Amino acid sequence: MTLPERARPDRPQQDIGRQEPGETADGGRDIAAPVTSQPTAADPAASQSTASQPTVAQLAGDYAAKAGLHRSSNGNIDVLKSAGGIQGIAESILPGLVFLIAFTIDRENLAMAVTASLAVAAVFTVARLLQRKPLTQALAGFIGVGLSAWLATSTGKAENFYVLGFFTNVGYIVAMSISVAVRWPIAGLLFGFIRNEGLEWRKDPKRIRAYSIGTWVIVAVLVLRLVVQVPLYFMGEQGLAALATTRLLMGAPLYILGIWIAWLITRPAPVAAAAPEAN
Numbered sequence: 001m002t003l004p005e006r007a008r009p010d011r012p013q014q015d016i017g018r019q020e021p022g023e024t025a026d027g028g029r030d031i032a033a034p035v036t037s038q039p040t041a042a043d044p045a046a047s048q049s050t051a052s053q054p055t056v057a058q059l060a061g062d063y064a065a066k067a068g069l070h071r072s073s074n075g076n077i078d079v080l081k082s083a084g085g086i087q088g089i090a091e092s093i094l095p096g097l098v099f100l101i102a103f104t105i106d107r108e109n110l111a112m113a114v115t116a117s118l119a120v121a122a123v124f125t126v127a128r129l130l131q132r133k134p135l136t137q138a139l140a141g142f143i144g145v146g147l148s149a150w151l152a153t154s155t156g157k158a159e160n161f162y163v164l165g166f167f168t169n170v171g172y173i174v175a176m177s178i179s180v181a182v183r184w185p186i187a188g189l190l191f192g193f194i195r196n197e198g199l200e201w202r203k204d205p206k207r208i209r210a211y212s213i214g215t216w217v218i219v220a221v222l223v224l225r226l227v228v229q230v231p232l233y234f235m236g237e238q239g240l241a242a243l244a245t246t247r248l249l250m251g252a253p254l255y256i257l258g259i260w261i262a263w264l265i266t267r268p269a270p271v272a273a274a275a276p277e278a279n
Contacts (some may be wrong), residue, residue, distance in 0.1 A: 089252040091124045095145045096162070100244040104160050107237070110158055114149040119159075121145035158239050159233050162247055166230065169222045180212045185277050187214035187262050195268070207268070214262035222256035225250050 095117045102113035125142040144164065152161040179186045183202075188211030192201045201207035228246050231237035 085230040183217040187211045210266045212267040217262040
């Protein structure tokens with residue numbers, strides 16, 4: 001008669017009959033059976049390593065946010081939010097509008113119009129600081145208005161309040177044109193991450209061509225601004241009202257329209273459903 005309890009004298013009585021992983025029925029060890037290590041609570045690094053790695057969607061969101069573009073919950077571009085939202089649009093419109101109104105009321109007092117515009121920009125800056133937004137983002141608008149005010153007061157020409165925008169447009173036109181020439185179109189760098197394409201779109205000539213066309217759409221918006229506004233600028237004070245009006249209309253509203261058209265043009269072609277296999 002065999003005595004199993006005597007075969008493993010070092011094994012507790014209550015464990016008799018319990019088979020351990022990798023153990024044969026007779027109590028021996030099966031060396032062919034692999035022993036897999038499981039992460040334990042004492043070593044949380046293994047479980048946290050994968051959780052700490054950002055997903056493609058998170059990388060896309062971060063990149064898009066830094067670029068000023070945002071995606072909506074349905075995966076499309078949120079054009080209004082990309083334009084800065086209601087607050088961002090107001091920040092881009094109100095300082096110039098207040099300047100025009102103040103200068104129209106008293107054309108002999110350019111300093112008053114400049115001061116009123118700076119006051120509006122300062123209010124928006126304080127609001128952004130109270131919202132705990134980055135300091136550079138809060139000061140960007142105020143610095144832009146400050147430079148415009150300095151150009152107007154230093155030259156004594158009210159129309160120079162709007163001249164800084166011309167150079168900004170030219171800079172964007174040059175940068176975007178170069179991006180298309182080197183086959184790294186700006187629209188692809190921005191929209192590609194929102195669509196979770198990453199940089200895979202660069203492997204497809206059709207996608208490069210689509211994003212190049214989308215970039216040219218945005219360039220066309222910037223060129224149109226210059227074509228309309230520069231002649232009004234050279235008209236001096238006689239064209240100031242028209243310049244300020246077109247600056248407002250061709251600012252955020254036209255930018256939103258251009259971004260939306262570029263987004264639609266660069267949509268990937270729908271993938272055809274695979275045909276069912278024959279039985």
